[in-house]
Amino acid sequence: MSAAVEPAADVVGGAPVLSVRNLVKHFPVRSRGVLRRQIGVVHAVCDVSFDLIAGQTLGLVGESGCGKTTTARVLLNLQPATGGEVHYNGTDIASLSAKQMRGLRRELQIVFQDPYASLDPRLPVNEIVAEPLRIHGLYGDGGRAAVRDLLRTVGLKPEHGNRFPHEFSGGQRQRIGVARALALKPRVLVLDEPVSALDVSIQAGVLNLLEELQDELGLSYLFVSHDLSVVRHVSDRIAVMYLGRLVETGGADELFERAAHPYTQALISAIPLPDPRKERARERITVIGDVPSPVNPPSGCRFRTRCPKFAGELSESERRRCVEDQPELIVRGQGHPVACHYAAAAQLL
Amino acid sequence: MTEPVLEVEDLHVTFPTDDGLVTAVRGVSYRLRPGEVLGIVGESGSGKSVTSLAVMGLLPATARVTGSARYRGRELLGASDSELSGIRGKNVAMIFQDPMTSLNPVYSVGYQIAEAVRAHNDVSKQAAMSRAIELLDTVRIPNAAERAASYPHELSGGMRQRVVIAIAMANDPDVIIADEPTTALDVTVQAQIMQALETAKTATGAAMVLITHDLGVIAGQADRVMVMYAGKLVEAGSAEDVFYTPRMPYTLGLLGSLPRLDQKSKQLTPIVGAPPSLINMPPGCPFTPRCPLAQPVCDEIEPPLAATTSLDHLAACHFSSELVEAKPDDVFNTEVADTKALAEFVRQTEGGP
Numbered sequence: 001m002s003a004a005v006e007p008a009a010d011v012v013g014g015a016p017v018l019s020v021r022n023l024v025k026h027f028p029v030r031s032r033g034v035l036r037r038q039i040g041v042v043h044a045v046c047d048v049s050f051d052l053i054a055g056q057t058l059g060l061v062g063e064s065g066c067g068k069t070t071t072a073r074v075l076l077n078l079q080p081a082t083g084g085e086v087h088y089n090g091t092d093i094a095s096l097s098a099k100q101m102r103g104l105r106r107e108l109q110i111v112f113q114d115p116y117a118s119l120d121p122r123l124p125v126n127e128i129v130a131e132p133l134r135i136h137g138l139y140g141d142g143g144r145a146a147v148r149d150l151l152r153t154v155g156l157k158p159e160h161g162n163r164f165p166h167e168f169s170g171g172q173r174q175r176i177g178v179a180r181a182l183a184l185k186p187r188v189l190v191l192d193e194p195v196s197a198l199d200v201s202i203q204a205g206v207l208n209l210l211e212e213l214q215d216e217l218g219l220s221y222l223f224v225s226h227d228l229s230v231v232r233h234v235s236d237r238i239a240v241m242y243l244g245r246l247v248e249t250g251g252a253d254e255l256f257e258r259a260a261h262p263y264t265q266a267l268i269s270a271i272p273l274p275d276p277r278k279e280r281a282r283e284r285i286t287v288i289g290d291v292p293s294p295v296n297p298p299s300g301c302r303f304r305t306r307c308p309k310f311a312g313e314l315s316e317s318e319r320r321r322c323v324e325d326q327p328e329l330i331v332r333g334q335g336h337p338v339a340c341h342y343a344a345a346a347q348l349l
Numbered sequence: 350m351t352e353p354v355l356e357v358e359d360l361h362v363t364f365p366t367d368d369g370l371v372t373a374v375r376g377v378s379y380r381l382r383p384g385e386v387l388g389i390v391g392e393s394g395s396g397k398s399v400t401s402l403a404v405m406g407l408l409p410a411t412a413r414v415t416g417s418a419r420y421r422g423r424e425l426l427g428a429s430d431s432e433l434s435g436i437r438g439k440n441v442a443m444i445f446q447d448p449m450t451s452l453n454p455v456y457s458v459g460y461q462i463a464e465a466v467r468a469h470n471d472v473s474k475q476a477a478m479s480r481a482i483e484l485l486d487t488v489r490i491p492n493a494a495e496r497a498a499s500y501p502h503e504l505s506g507g508m509r510q511r512v513v514i515a516i517a518m519a520n521d522p523d524v525i526i527a528d529e530p531t532t533a534l535d536v537t538v539q540a541q542i543m544q545a546l547e548t549a550k551t552a553t554g555a556a557m558v559l560i561t562h563d564l565g566v567i568a569g570q571a572d573r574v575m576v577m578y579a580g581k582l583v584e585a586g587s588a589e590d591v592f593y594t595p596r597m598p599y600t601l602g603l604l605g606s607l608p609r610l611d612q613k614s615k616q617l618t619p620i621v622g623a624p625p626s627l628i629n630m631p632p633g634c635p636f637t638p639r640c641p642l643a644q645p646v647c648d649e650i651e652p653p654l655a656a657t658t659s660l661d662h663l664a665a666c667h668f669s670s671e672l673v674e675a676k677p678d679d680v681f682n683t684e685v686a687d688t689k690a691l692a693e694f695v696r697q698t699e700g701g702p
Contacts, residue, residue, distance in 0.1 A: 063535040142697050149697065152690030169623045185695070199392040199562070204606030205619030208683060216691055226536070233608030233617070253613055270540035271610050272565030276588040278611065279569040286544065287537045289491075290505040306537075349611040 016051035017220045018075070018108075018188055023048045023084035023094075025067070025074045029295055040295045044070040046244040048084070049329075052188065057214065057221040059235030059252070061228055061267075065291055067244040068224045069113075072190045075222070076108055077101050088188070106136055109186040113193035115173035119165040125151070125176055126161035132183045150179040154209060171202035178209065182217075190222045195230060207234060228271050232256055240264045243294055243302040246329050250336030258345035260334040262309045263287075268348045285348075300324050301340070309342060318342065352421070353380035354523050354556050355404070355441070360416035362396070362403050362580075369628045373399045375580040376416075381524065386550070386557045388571030388588070390564060392603075394624055396580040397560045401526045405443060406433045420524070439469040442517035442555075444546075446529035448509035452501040458512045459485070459497025465519040484515040487552060488545045507538035511545050518549045525549065526558045531566065543570070564607060568592055576600050579625055579635035582654055586662035596657045596664035596672050598680060599636050605677020618681035634666070641680050642668050 024047060029040035045067045052058050062068045074081045077093050086093040093104065109132075112118035119128055129147045133139040148158040154175040165173055174194060181189055191210065195203040211234065213219060225231050231238055232252055239249040240263065248261040259265045262285075269285040287306040292298055304310045304322045314322070321341050329339040362374040374396045381387050391397045402408050404418040404425060418425045420436055437443075445451040453461060462481035466472065472480075478497070485493035488511040501509055510530065517525055530546060531539040543566065550557055559570055567574055567588070574591040576584040576599065584597040595601045605618035622639040625631075633648040634640070640647065646667055654665045658673075666672070672680070 063537065145697055146694055149690045149694035152687045153694060155687060171623065200564075201392065201603055201606045201620035202623070203619075204608075204617035205621070207608065208617055208619055212688070213691070216688060217695070227608075228536070229608040229610040232610055233614040256610065266537055268610065270536045272543075272563065272569045273611050274564040274568050274592065274604065274607055274609070275611070276568045276592050279565065284540060284544075286540050290507055290538065291535075 014053035014056065017054040017088070018052040018222075019085075019087040020051070020071075020075060021049050021085045021087070023071065023074060023086065024082045025070050025079065026082045042294050043244050043297055044294060045074060048241075048244075048246055050239050050246065050249065052220050052222055053236070054187075054220050055214070055218050056236040057223050057234050059231035059238040060222060060224045060241060061226065061231045061238060062241035063226055063267075063291060065243075065294065066241045067294070068226075068241050069192055071241070072110070072192050072222060072224050076105075076110055076190060078110075106184040107187045108190070109181040109184065109188070110190040110192060111174070111177045111181050111194050114197055115170050115177055116165075116197070118177055119173055121165055124162050124164055125156075125168075128165070128176060129161075129179045129183055132180060136184060138184070146183070150183055151176075153182070153213075154179045155205070169202070170198050171205060174198060174206050175209065178206070178213070182213065185217070186219070188220045188222070190224070192224045193226070194223075196225065196227060203230070210234065228267055240267070243291060243297055245302060245339065247303065247339045248337065249329065254336055256349060257347065258334055258336075259348060260332070260336070260338040260343040260345045261303075261340045262307050263303045265346050265348060266308065273349075282348075301327050303340075309340075314342065351383055354383050354421060355381040355558070356417075356419045357400070357404060358417040358419075360400060360403060360418065361414070362399050362408065363413045365411060365413075366628070371627045372630060373580055373627060374403065375630075377577075377580075377582055378416075379575060379582075379585070381556050381558060383523070384554060384556050385572045386559055386570050388567035388574045389558065389560045389577060390562065390567050390574060391577035392562055392624060394627070395577040396627075397577045398528050400577075401443070401528060401558060401560060405437060405441065405526065406430075407443075435469075438465055438516075438522075439520045440522055441524040441526065442520070442522040444510075444513050444517050444525065444527040444530050446532050448506060448513050448533075449501065451513055452509060454501055457498050457500055458504065458509075459499075462497075462512065462516050462519055465516045469520045480519070481515070484518055485512070487518070487548060488512075488515045489541075489548075490515075505538075506534050507541055510534065510542050514542070514545050514549050518553055521553050522555050524558070525553070525555045526560070528560045529562070530559075531563070532561070539566075546570075564592075564603070576603070579630070580627060581635065581665065582663075583636065583665045584663065585654065586659075590659070590662040594658075594662075594673070596662065596669040597636075597666045598640050598642050598668075598672065600664075601672060601675060601677050602639075602681050605681060616678060616683045618677040618683055620681065641682065642666075642671065644668070 025045040027042040028038045030036040031039045060068045073079045081094040126147055129150055133143050151158045195206050223234050235252045238252050238255045239246050242263050248264045266285050266287045273279045289306050298305050300323045327339045327341050329337045331337050332343045334345045358378045360377045364371045377400050389397045403414045459481045463477035466477040466480050482493045482497050490496050531542050571588050574588050575582050578599050584600045602620040620639050625635050637643045637647040652665045652667045654663045657664050657669050
């Protein structure tokens with residue numbers, strides 16, 4: 001652990017295994033034609049900082065286009081960061097070359113969203129799971145047995161190892177993806193929407209599997225998802241992202257019981273509960289309009305264009321602060337960090 | 350009791366394929382009463398969409414549809430295309446999942462709404478267009494008059510879906526069939542669309558068939574709920590009946606496998622296995638291979654959809670009486686990882702080569 005790393009705003013207990021500081025990722029927007037001049041910048045990830053505590057799950061939640069997947073990819077150096085640092089084991093991953101990254105890839109693995117696109121259709125399952133072992137020169141004599149055990153671990157029959165991915169259902173494919181990620185016995189697993197392509201009855205099986213694996217192997221998860229119910233279920237701590245910035249972070253129960261950012265409140269309020277009496281008795285906080293383009297994000301607070309508080313409750317002078325002043329992600333008296341000048345905790349469930 | 354607006358009886362749909370006959374819907378019956386919301390819930394491939402497409406006569410010509418579907422007593426199955434055209438869009442309107450494919454990319458959205466108005470009313474183009482703008486306003490599209498000139502690709506997903514809802518409202522239908530209306534959208538936009546749907550329902554007084562895989566949406570909207578599995582109704586009843594006292598193991602498992610936003614996390618109860626292939630279905634209950642309560646009789650006799658504690662709460666299970674007061678984790682096993690194999694793997698690779 002590098003002593004130089006300042007703790008993130010809300011570190012509670014435990015040692016961080018992964019520390020992200022001021023992570024920035026911009027994508028150039030180029031003109032059409034031959035020259036392809038750069039005509040703009042997509043602000044995909046802006047100044048994101050968080051800690052992943054060893055053995056815990058951090059849920060990164062937000063709507064499509066908010067930059068959560070980009071954060072996950074930049075974090076693993078699958079795409080180079082524009083700025084910022086990612087500390088793992090005392091090294092700044094963000095500054096490493098692909099070659100230097102190789103060794104670390106054993107310890108940092110990822111499970112992708114789409115179980116249909118992330119498995120090579122021409123490889124039998126045995127080979128898919130064995131591939132990371134071979135790449136890192138660990139297959140050797142015990143490789144065969146290891147692959148069999150891995151398949152059994154994730155609830156698949158080892159005798160199915162000679163089959164190809166298309167012979168499996170979505171849930172089974174996602175289990176293959178998990179087995180592949182586990183093959184190198186990583187310490188950190190980045191799960192990028194691991195269950196969003198699955199039906200609920202199948203999704204529950206994959207979620208339970210991930211939980212049991214975490215308990216057994218002491219893994220740390222970064223769980224990226226748009227589904228708040230799933231995130232609450234799996235996470236110890238949650239970070240809510242909107243248009244490239246973190247707007248609120250906190251313990252899972254804390255965040256859901258005392259959400260303080262208007263965006264988090266709107267998200268929680270928008271999810272229908274599978275409980276008829278409760279659901280019908282709820283009051284909704286609805287946001288206006290759609291997410292603005294990350295090429296030209298609003299000044300000041302990025303959520304202000306859709307914020308129900310900005311539109312309905314604030315006075316003219318209070319609004320000026322939202323327009324001019326970017327709210328920092330700091331503790332503002334609600335017990336956890338919130339990036340809103342006028343944060344106020346609300347009980348929504 | 351009032352006359353139902355839509356009455357579906359013993360609907361069967363089969364598709365011939367290279368691998369054999371796919372039985373997508375196997376004997377679905379329901380009655381939609383005026384003004385009510387009927388929720389149909391099921392996972393992908395359960396036949397919930399095909400059921401409504403068959404009612405609307407929108408299936409490909411290769412599909413074989415038998416049974417009966419009557420709109421206010423008029424038979425829809427087997428009706429001629431011109432007869433159906435008089436009903437579709439006017440009396441029975443439909444909202445599809447993907448608004449990008451259900452709108453025509455080469456016409457402005459105002460034109461498409463006006464087209465729906467003019468299809469069933471003898472009005473001038475101007476009158477139809479002003480009605481279109483009015484409708485856009487009703488579904489809360491800002492600057493409706495300007496937006497009417499936009500093309501679908503210029504609008505966001507949520508706006509497009511609101512245009513589709515405006516089209517569905519255009520002729521004051523008696524029945525709106527909404528097939529996964531919010532599935533492709535972000536949660537905050539989903540909430541906006543559910544509001545627009547409610548507006549459409551109040552404005553037209555239509556009864557609604559709401560098809561979705563999202564149990565939360567059903568809980569909030571539906572008066573009555575039908576659960577589909579492998580082309581059949583396996584449970585039906587009021588929203589309270591189905592959510593609080595499910596009497597079919599599948600429904601129970603489905604509810605137990607749902608992570609809850611409003612509770613601290615507790616163990617989920619996944620349903621093992623996958624839904625059966627709809628080709629050459631074996632006899633017996635289609636849920637048997639995944640059912641923790643299965644007995645030999647389940648493989649032989651398919652249970653009928655029968656009344657349970659009340660006449661309005663139906664379930665298709667031989668052992669539905671055993672599910673009284675059952676909780677998902679009483680019935681379903683929650684363990685998934687093979688911990689022995691895991692330990693073996695850890696031990697073997699310890700130290701590594």
